[in-house]
Structure formats: structure tokens, C-alpha cells
Amino acid sequence: MATVEFPQIIERGCGLDVHRDTVVASIAGIGIQEETQTFSTFTTDLEQLIGWLQNHGVTHVAMESTGVYWKPVYYILEGYFELLVVNARHIKNVPGHKTDKKDSEWIVKLLLSGLLKSSFVPEVTVRFIRTLFRHRKKFINQRSRAKNRLQNILEDANIKLSSVVSDVFSKTGVAIIEQLLAGVADPWQLANQARGSLVRKKEELAKSLHGRFSEQHRFMLRMLMNSILDQNRSIEEVENKLDDLVRPFEQELELLQTIPGISRIAAVGIISEIGVDMDQFVSAKHLASWAGVCPGNNESAGKKMSSRVTQGNKYLKTILIEAAWASSHTLNTYLSFRYYSISKRRGKKKAAMAIGHDILNAAYHILRDKTPYREPRLRQDIIEQRRKSELERLERRIQKLKTLASN
Template identity: 90%
Template sequence: DLEQLIGWLQNHGVTHVAMESTGVYWKPVYYVLEGYFELLVVNARHIKNVPGHKTDKKDSEWIVKLLLSGLLKSSFVPEATIRFARTLFRHRKKFINQRSRAKNRLQNILEDANIKLSSVVSDVFSKTGLAIIEQLLAGVVDPWQLANQARGSLIRKKEELAKSLHGRFSDQHRFMLRMLMDSIRNHNRSIEELEVQLEQVVSPFVQELELLQTIPGVSKIASIGIISEIGVDMGQFVSAKHLASWSGVCPGNNESAGKKMSSRVTQGNKYLKTILIETSWASSHTLNTYLSFRYYSIAKRRGKKKAAMAVGHDILNAAYHILKDKTPYREPKLRQEIIDQRRKSELERLERRIQKLKTLASN
């Protein structure tokens, strides 16, 4: 039927086709019509009709009226290669989340068996932790035998480790532990396969990936994630500000009758937003960089979460110009001047605070 739709639309002289972005149901229609017509995938929240007129037929007529009036704003739909990379990257993220849940359940099983491994080992899934888990699965329950699996710095904590492993590990616990370990291994394999496939899919964009990795805190997998969400053609976005607004990493505008309402960040692209927040945390640990300085200067005044969002905005802005101009990241020329100015402002703020406290004390 969809193949016949192409001929039917062409026979009626149709050049533009608009549709709601309802879940995944728009995708088969879009993929079939792609290349034959000018396609617009529209956010359903932006085309609501008058209440009381809600039927599929009337919705279609309403969309046609908006399209003919030029009032429809199309959602960003990247090219086929980027779409496939996006699908792979999002599946990878879901598998990572599922693996995290399985790891949490496994730790709950150990706690239920009164095995306090996490109180001594910082990472239960480190070499030492995994070796102990394998011994538990093999039927070993003696605390000292388990503690002998210690590696590295934990060798000095064998006595403390043995005490934490003195629990009541039953066959029921072993059964659940084995199931969860199998699940974690399966997720590890799936994640590795997805990453291999991802690298093959994005291989035409090696130059763009390398350029994005010049941004402090942006790893290889993060650069792949950024490209899978926004593509490499920045002509799709009017400016860096439009990209930031689409992504949901900048404040919104909400004003009525001269009164400014909440301007919290918009929903945007949650997958891209997650990548940007993760890279902003990573950039905060880089030495002598503008992004690191900006993160800590905001964090001490407004908190770490707002600082991470602000730095994520800066990273996206840098990514836009890097992909548009095909040039590597450059530290802001006025970085030292900015640092000096910020320090001066901070000193002035502290002096005002001290003066205010002195005034309060004298009263």
C-alpha cells in the first residue's frame, strides 16, 4: 500500500507531505516517500486543533491547512547513515542501563546473603570482585578462601575482606547470582558488538570525529554519540543558538503580560543532553582548560548540576562551529583575561560579603 501511495500522490501533483511524529509509526511512511517528496515530520504538540474536533480525518485536514499556510516547522530528520548510527548508539545506551540494573540486583543478592563485599571493594565488578563472585558460583563459601582472591592494593586488606565475606550464601543465592552474571556477560557482548558496528557505520566521518575529540572531555564514544544525534551537516540548524534550543541545553522563553515566567531548560533531545552532561563532567577534570574553569566558577555559585548544564551548552556550541568550519577546538583567546576578570569579580563579591557581615555584627 505504501508503494502505491507514491504513485497516487504523484498523480495528484503532490510535492510536499506532512505527518505527525507519532512514536515510530511515521518512520515506515517517511522511508518509503523519502526522495520523492519534500517531507515534513511535525511535533504533534505544535499542531493541536481546536478542542472538540479530534478525529483522524479532521487532524489530516488541519495539517493540510497548516502546511498550505506555511505554518509547519519540520523536525530534524538526519540522513540514512546518521539515522542508523543514532539507532545503534541509543541501543547501546539502553543495554548499558540494563547492565547497570543487573549489577545493582546482583549487589542486592550479595547483601541479602550478608556478604558486604561493597564495604571493602570500591567496585564489586573489579578483578578482585569478579574473582570472588566466580568462587561463590563454584561453591566456595569459606571467607579466607574467598579473600585469597584479592588483587593489587586489596591484598593488604585480606583480613578486612574476609570479615566482609562471612555471610549466609545459600543455593538460592547462587542460582540468582549465576543468572545475573549471565545477563551481565550477555549485555557486555551486545555492547561490544554495537560499538564495533558503530565504528563501521561512522567510518565516513573520521575527520569530524577527530575534530570533536579536540574538545576537552570529549572521548571517542562521546564524539560518535554527538554525530549520531546532530549529524555533520550544520546547515540543518540556523545557528548554534538554534541547535542549543533544539537540544534542550539552554533556558526557554516564557513571558506573558510583561511578566517573565519560569525559563527552565526545555525538554529537547534527552539522548544528546545526556552525552553533553557526561562530557561536561569529564571536562571538569581536565587541567588548565577554559571548560574546567567555567565549570568550577559556576558550580561554587549555583551548584554542580547547573554548572554541568552550562558547560554542556558550551561543548555543543563548540561542536557546532567545529563541524561547520571543519576546524579543531581552540581555547578562547581571552581565556587568561577571563580567568583574571572572574577572580577579580570573586574577590569583590567576597569583600562585599565581608563588609555586609561587619555591618550586621556592629548592629
């Protein structure tokens, strides 16, 4: 079987097969002999890699986006060469005996032929904003887990605070927990910490606070409260640092917040994932595909098999879905009407994904053109349909209340 030869587009290049401890580098091109060397991932060894590539006149370097291992290599080589970080699925080699050397040689072969497409890697400031924003999300998740464990401890002591208080960590809930930590066990004394509308529920609150709260429960409660306070401090520090870093992007943040459902923190999250330079993406459709919020296309023999969304950027996808839920509760906006229309036919989850797609599409054009969000003209039939459905819902509610009153 004849070997397929690709036309050469790049004069001299290097393919890197990156691992945790080693980097296998293969060079090829016009006027140099094909060669492969292995370098350690220590900084001094990567600097030797830079010198070796420069001595051979290499101008372009390509590597797979392997976990997090490509990042330090990219950061050290950045500024010396034209770097391409490529999706591993796009450079899959033909089946056969697989070695690190063959992988790097295949990468450089595709690179020289111009067949590789670089993934989006933001500039340094946006990279740091992205790191901080993702850590903020992790701190919030850790705090949520600690709060769930704390409520489990209260349930273990048969303290039914969550049955009466909608939020255990409201002012009333926190005050009661502090009293428990201080050694107060009398249910009525604990119930006296009630605030707001809970004052009218003191009797029910006192009943829910009558349990078997032991010293072991107090010990665990104190540990979990300390953990929650630590997470609160970490989140506050991260948010303060984010405020300092996003000051150069105040214009873009204000423009993004003109989209219904987009808060300031959501706007920061969007910029942390896609930056502010939309020239990095071919079109809004390309950005949506990269983010994983557009329908897939799996077709065989003329039959459509699936239209599930692709994996994409899970962090950006989460931000967009949260913004979609928020926009669905806005009044008389295109996004809320569109959410309502889709959810009736396809369900709420698919509607949220579709609205997330719309929000990202709007964000792309807003950041590209530096113009605020313009509300599309709402179709009158959608407005009438929403009004009719709302009236029907209220009528059903009235009938239900009448039935309960008669019983």
C-alpha cells in the same frame, strides 16, 4: 465569525495523520479536488498511497512526529516527495470536535500555506548510527540494573563485599564471585583472590565474606552473571559495528575530540544525533534549542516566570551533560574554569547544563567549519579566583588533619 484564509505557497500537498494501523491522508491544492482517504500501514498499502499521491501531482507531504509510528511511513515515502515531519505542538488545531479527517485537513492547510517547519531527520547512515548508539545506551542501562541486583543478592547473603571493595566488578570482585559460583565458601580462601592494594586488606576482606551464602543465592548469582556477560557481548558487538559505520566521519570525530571532555564515544554520540551537515540548523542557537540545553523564556506581563530548559533531545542532552562533567575535571581549560565559576553561583547541575550548551555550540562551529577547537583566552581574574579558592580548600584540609591528629 469569518474564516481566516492563508495565502497558498505550495501548489499541491498532502497532510498525513499517522497512527499505528492506519494513515489518514488529505490532499488539496491547485487543480485538484480536496479528498481524504484512509490507508493501512502495511507496506503494500503505503505503496498504494504513493501511487495515489503521484496520480494527483502531489509534491509535498507533511505528518506529525507521532511516537515511532511516523518512521516507517517516512522511510517508504522518502525519495518520492518533499517530506516534512512536524512537531505536534506546532500544528495544534483550534478547540472543537476532533477527528482524524479534520486533523489531516488542518495539516495540509498549513502545509499549502508554508506555515510548517520540518524537524531534523538525518540521512540513512546517520539514522542507523543513531539507532545503534541508543541501543548501546539501553544495553549499558540493563547491565547496570543486573549489577545492582547482583549486589542485592550478595547483601541478602550478608556478603559485605561492597563495604571493602570500591568496585564489586573489579578483578578482585569478579574473581571472588567466580569462586562463590564454584562452591567455595571459606572466607580466607575467597580473600586470597585479592589483587593490588586489596592484598593489604585480606583480613578485613575475609571478615566481609563470612556470610550465609546458600544454594538459592548461588542460583540467582549465576543467572545475573550470565545476564551481565550477555550484555557485555551485546555492547561489544554494537561498538564494533559503530566503528565500521563511523569510518566515513573520522575527520569529524577527530575534530570533536579536540573539545575538552569529549571522548571518542561521546563524539560518535553527538554525530549520531545531529549528523555532520550543520546546514540542517539555522544557527548554533537553533541547534541548542532543538537539543534542549538553552534557557527557556517564559514571560508574562513583563514578569519573567521561568527560564527552565526545554525538553529537546534527551539522548543528546545526556551525552552533553556527561561530557560537561568530564570537562569540569580537565586542567586549566576554559570549560573547567567556566564550570567552576557558574557552580559557585548557581550550583553544579546548572553549571553542567551551561557547559553542555557551550560544548554543543563548539561542536556546531567545528562541524560547520571543519576546524579544531580553539581554547578561548582565559580571564586572569578567573584564574586567580580559582587559585585562591583551591588554596583555601587545602588550608581547610590541613587544619582538619591537624585536628584529627591531635585527638
